[in-house]
Amino acid sequence: KKRVGVLISGSGTNLQALIDHTLDPLKGSLAEIAIVISNKEGVEGLKRAERAGIPTKVISHKAFPTREEFDTEVMKALDLMNVEIVCLAGFMRILSPSFVTHFRGRLINVHPALLPSFKGADAHKQAIEAGVRYTGCTVHFVEVEVDAGAIITQEAVPVEIGDTIEVLQERVKTYEHQAYPRALELLARDKVRLDTTNGKAVWNL
Numbered sequence: 302k303k304r305v306g307v308l309i310s311g312s313g314t315n316l317q318a319l320i321d322h323t324l325d326p327l328k329g330s331l332a333e334i335a336i337v338i339s340n341k342e343g344v345e346g347l348k349r350a351e352r353a354g355i356p357t358k359v360i361s362h363k364a365f366p367t368r369e370e371f372d373t374e375v376m377k378a379l380d381l382m383n384v385e386i387v388c389l390a391g392f393m394r395i396l397s398p399s400f401v402t403h404f405r406g407r408l409i410n411v412h413p414a415l416l417p418s419f420k421g422a423d424a425h426k427q428a429i430e431a432g433v434r435y436t437g438c439t440v441h442f443v444e445v446e447v448d449a450g451a452i453i454t455q456e457a458v459p460v461e462i463g464d465t466i467e468v469l470q471e472r473v474k475t476y477e478h479q480a481y482p483r484a485l486e487l488l489a490r491d492k493v494r495l496d497t498t499n500g501k502a503v504w505n506l
C-alpha cells in the first residue's frame with residue numbers, strides 16, 4: 302500500500318473521510334494513512350486520528366522563525382515515516398517552494414470551489430457574492446502557486462437562494478468527503494500522475 306501523510310489545522314472532517322475510506326476493507330484501498338500532522342495543538346482532527354490508531358504529531362508553525370524552517374520540520378517528519386503521498390485536509394498554511402518541489406506530484410489538496418474560480422481562503426464568500434448557482438469542490442495537485450495545480454477530481458454543488466457561508470460550507474463539505482477519497486485512490490493506483498515538465502495531469506484509466 303502507498304503510505305499517506307495527512308496535514309491538518311482543525312476539525313479534520315476530510316481527514317475522517319480519508320480514514321473511513323482507507324480503513325474500510327470493502328473499499329480495497331491502495332492507500333494507508335501513516336501519520337497525521339497538525340500545525341495546531343488540541344484540534345479535533347488529532348483526536349480523530351488517535352481514535353483510528355494513526356500516529357500523530359503536532360508541529361506548531363509558531364515554534365519556527367521562518368516558513369521554510371517549519372516546512373523543513375514537516376518534511377522531515379513525513380520522510381521519517383516513509384510517506385509517499387501527502388494530503389492537505391483543512392491545512393491552512395501556504396507551503397514554501399522547497400516543500401512543494403520535494404513532494405511535487407505526490408502532494409494534493411481539496412479546495413471548496415470549482416477551480417479555477419474562487420481561489421483563496423474565503424471561497425464560499427466569493428461564490429455567494431458572485432451569485433453563481435453552482436459551486437463545488439476540487440482536488441488538485443499542489444504547486445507553488447496556491448490553488449493553481451492540475452485538477453484531479455471535481456464535484457458540482459448547487460448554491461441555494463438565501464445560503465449563508467456556513468450553510469453552503471456544510472453542503473460543499475459533504476461533497477468534499479466523496480471527492481477526496483476518490484482522488485487519493487486515483488493517485489495511489491497511478492491512474493493519474495503529474496507531468497512535472499508542464500504541470501498537467503496525465504491519465505491512465
Ligand code: 3YE
Nearest residue numbers: 392393394395396410422443444445446447448449
Ligand atoms: N501551498 C501552496 N500551494 C497550494 N497550501 C494549501 C494549498 C496550497 C498551499 O496550492 N504553495 C491561508 C492559506 C490558504 C493563509 O494565508 N494562511 C496563512 C496562515 C494562517 C493561519 O495559520 O491560520 C499563511 O501564512 O500561510 C492549503 C490551503 C491554504 C489556504
